[in-house]
Amino acid sequence: MSWRDGYIAVDWGTTNRRAYALDGSRNLIDSFEDELGLLAVPSGGFEAAAADIRERLGDRPMLLAGMVGSNRGWREAPYAAAPAGARDLAEAIAWIEPGRTGIVPGVSQRGAAGADVMRGEEVQVLGAVAAGLVPADCVICHPGTHAKWILMEAGRIASFRTMMTGEVFSLLSKHSILADQLEGDGAADDAFRAGVAEALAGRELLSALFGIRARHLLGEEVGDPASYASGLLVGSDVRAGLGLYPDRPLALIGRPELCELYRAAMAEAGREAPEVDGAEAFVAGMNMLTQML
Amino acid sequence: MSWRDGYIAVDWGTTNRRAYALDGSRNLIDSFEDELGLLAVPSGGFEAAAADIRERLGDRPMLLAGMVGSNRGWREAPYAAAPAGARDLAEAIAWIEPGRTGIVPGVSQRGAAGADVMRGEEVQVLGAVAAGLVPADCVICHPGTHAKWILMEAGRIASFRTMMTGEVFSLLSKHSILADQLEGDGAADDAFRAGVAEALAGRELLSALFGIRARHLLGEEVGDPASYASGLLVGSDVRAGLGLYPDRPLALIGRPELCELYRAAMAEAGREAPEVDGAEAFVAGMNMLTQML
Numbered sequence: 001m002s003w004r005d006g007y008i009a010v011d012w013g014t015t016n017r018r019a020y021a022l023d024g025s026r027n028l029i030d031s032f033e034d035e036l037g038l039l040a041v042p043s044g045g046f047e048a049a050a051a052d053i054r055e056r057l058g059d060r061p062m063l064l065a066g067m068v069g070s071n072r073g074w075r076e077a078p079y080a081a082a083p084a085g086a087r088d089l090a091e092a093i094a095w096i097e098p099g100r101t102g103i104v105p106g107v108s109q110r111g112a113a114g115a116d117v118m119r120g121e122e123v124q125v126l127g128a129v130a131a132g133l134v135p136a137d138c139v140i141c142h143p144g145t146h147a148k149w150i151l152m153e154a155g156r157i158a159s160f161r162t163m164m165t166g167e168v169f170s171l172l173s174k175h176s177i178l179a180d181q182l183e184g185d186g187a188a189d190d191a192f193r194a195g196v197a198e199a200l201a202g203r204e205l206l207s208a209l210f211g212i213r214a215r216h217l218l219g220e221e222v223g224d225p226a227s228y229a230s231g232l233l234v235g236s237d238v239r240a241g242l243g244l245y246p247d248r249p250l251a252l253i254g255r256p257e258l259c260e261l262y263r264a265a266m267a268e269a270g271r272e273a274p275e276v277d278g279a280e281a282f283v284a285g286m287n288m289l290t291q292m293l
Numbered sequence: 294m295s296w297r298d299g300y301i302a303v304d305w306g307t308t309n310r311r312a313y314a315l316d317g318s319r320n321l322i323d324s325f326e327d328e329l330g331l332l333a334v335p336s337g338g339f340e341a342a343a344a345d346i347r348e349r350l351g352d353r354p355m356l357l358a359g360m361v362g363s364n365r366g367w368r369e370a371p372y373a374a375a376p377a378g379a380r381d382l383a384e385a386i387a388w389i390e391p392g393r394t395g396i397v398p399g400v401s402q403r404g405a406a407g408a409d410v411m412r413g414e415e416v417q418v419l420g421a422v423a424a425g426l427v428p429a430d431c432v433i434c435h436p437g438t439h440a441k442w443i444l445m446e447a448g449r450i451a452s453f454r455t456m457m458t459g460e461v462f463s464l465l466s467k468h469s470i471l472a473d474q475l476e477g478d479g480a481a482d483d484a485f486r487a488g489v490a491e492a493l494a495g496r497e498l499l500s501a502l503f504g505i506r507a508r509h510l511l512g513e514e515v516g517d518p519a520s521y522a523s524g525l526l527v528g529s530d531v532r533a534g535l536g537l538y539p540d541r542p543l544a545l546i547g548r549p550e551l552c553e554l555y556r557a558a559m560a561e562a563g564r565e566a567p568e569v570d571g572a573e574a575f576v577a578g579m580n581m582l583t584q585m586l
Contacts, residue, residue, distance in 0.1 A: 071510075079511075108507075108510075108511055109507075110511060110513065115507040116503070116504070117511065161500055162500065162503040162507065163497065163503065164499045164500075164503045165499050167469060171465070171468055174468070175467070176457075176464055177457075204456065204530075204533035205498060206458050206461060206498075206526070206533070207456045210409070210455040210457045211409070214401075214410045215408040217364075217401075218403060218408050220403065220408050233499070236498075240497035240499070
């Protein structure tokens with residue numbers, strides 16, 4: 001069975017995995033998502049975890065991307081160096097079994113642009129360009145645990161910058177003195193916009209965050225503290241991101257609920273960005289890559 | 294026995310406590326520090342924990358300050374509202390037993406200056422002014438888990454701002470993806486100064502922090518990552534703090550090892566600040582308060 005007859009695409013991350021079965025015409029036949037991310041796979045357990053995917057989606061060639069290619073994953077797929085396009089990724093696939101099971105590399109950046117890495121987002125952004133969902137020259141914001149701002153030039157990843165936005169929110173929610181007040185993920189409400197506005201105005205994050213605690217102690221809370229904290233973080237992220245590559249068309253790619261928060265923050269900054277579902281972009285990217293095999 | 298004949302001063306925080314015995318001339322007779330902070334005192338155990346202090350330092354009147362007066366402590370001592378001076382604190386002491394055992398209140402701030410609170414630092418800064426260790430009009434930086442920038446006017450606490458600097462460093466060291474690289478507290482070395490310089494230049498913290506991870510993955514680490522992360526955080530803190538109350542004389546009060554980091558960061562910003570040991574300032578503050586009883 002060759003890639004032309006259909007294949008399985010897997011976005012395998014730290015905490016979950018999403019698998020898609022595509023037919024020869026690249027129509028989606030079947031898919032599933034579960035929580036068998038890297039952290040849940042026992043040592044030496046990737047062969048079995050991949051066999052399980054084939055049992056559920058059929059015995060087809062399989063292309064994987066994401067943290068599964070990191071040094072904590074199945075096999076390390078060395079990074080392709082930015083600037084990088086689809087052909088660079090296809091040529092650098094790390095084959096578990098040639099022609100049958102391979103892992104797409106992430107992208108790295110060195111030098112004056114600043115050391116940085118991505119794994120998984122590269123498939124989505126290159127796929128979104130290939131499918132015509134975003135322009136070949138634009139800045140893509142990809143929200144997440146480690147949010148990315150990616151400069152696309154002529155359809156290639158030119159440079160990028162990662163922000164620990166989602167991870168810092170999670171640290172604050174789970175382990176900080178604010179943990180009692182930060183319940184849930186917040187929403188794009190008035191409290192969120194207030195946080196965004198403070199961040200865009202340059203309010204220091206370390207100080208604004210403590211204000212959540214102080215207002216609680218003084219009985220001055222207004223709105224959902226989780227929304228406000230999220231607004232501070234996303235606002236800081238958007239402020240820095242918009243400053244990196246000014247005057248370029250913007251796009252948002254990622255999980256829809258995260259894109260909604262970033263869209264609201266960009267609106268506060270007077271900017272708009274078309275949104276692309278990360279899952280759709282991922283499948284488009286894998287389709288493009290398998291056409292090169 | 295009255296306060297004039299000597300007393301015990303206790304700085305009782307979340308994770309440890311420091312107790313000092315003073316004679317009638319306010320000479321230090323004895324002191325100890327242990328880890329019986331709030332978190333280590335069982336429910337209903339403060340009476341016994343205070344009796345233990347008197348067993349070790351003598352049966353004298355006792356004045357306490359710090360988180361022991363919070364809603365998680367022995368008894369809540371309602372905040373004195375800023376602007377606040379020594380007399381405001383003395384008049385608002387929460388008495389466990391009148392004339393014998395009392396807790397100094399913290400200071401709160403509401404309104405346009407921003408909701409904020411402190412417990413413990415107020416004794417130190419008012420004591421440092423009373424003892425002539427810092428000017429009556431100045432800006433005091435007090436490093437710590439929740440670092441404070443305090444504007445002193447005519448020897449009173451006029452306004453202040455808290456930064457979650459120390460807590461965020463701790464969260465990153467213990468719970469983040471950087472935990473493996475952040476060992477120890479860092480030092481005022483070249484890596485620290487590099488972090489400070491980036492922060493002073495306005496580099497976004499959320500992005501600079503991820504660079505620690507990326508450089509590690511790419512084998513580009515230079516210097517101690519803990520020092521660099523500390524430099525980013527302290528530099529962000531100092532940048533914001535210096536901007537709050539510009540053109541005022543500065544002072545640093547706190548634990549000497551933390552003051553050293555802040556002194557190094559201020560030097561990068563072209564500023565100098567005399568340093569006062571927090572323990573010395575605390576005793577000076579308690580001496581002043583007991584003279585009002």
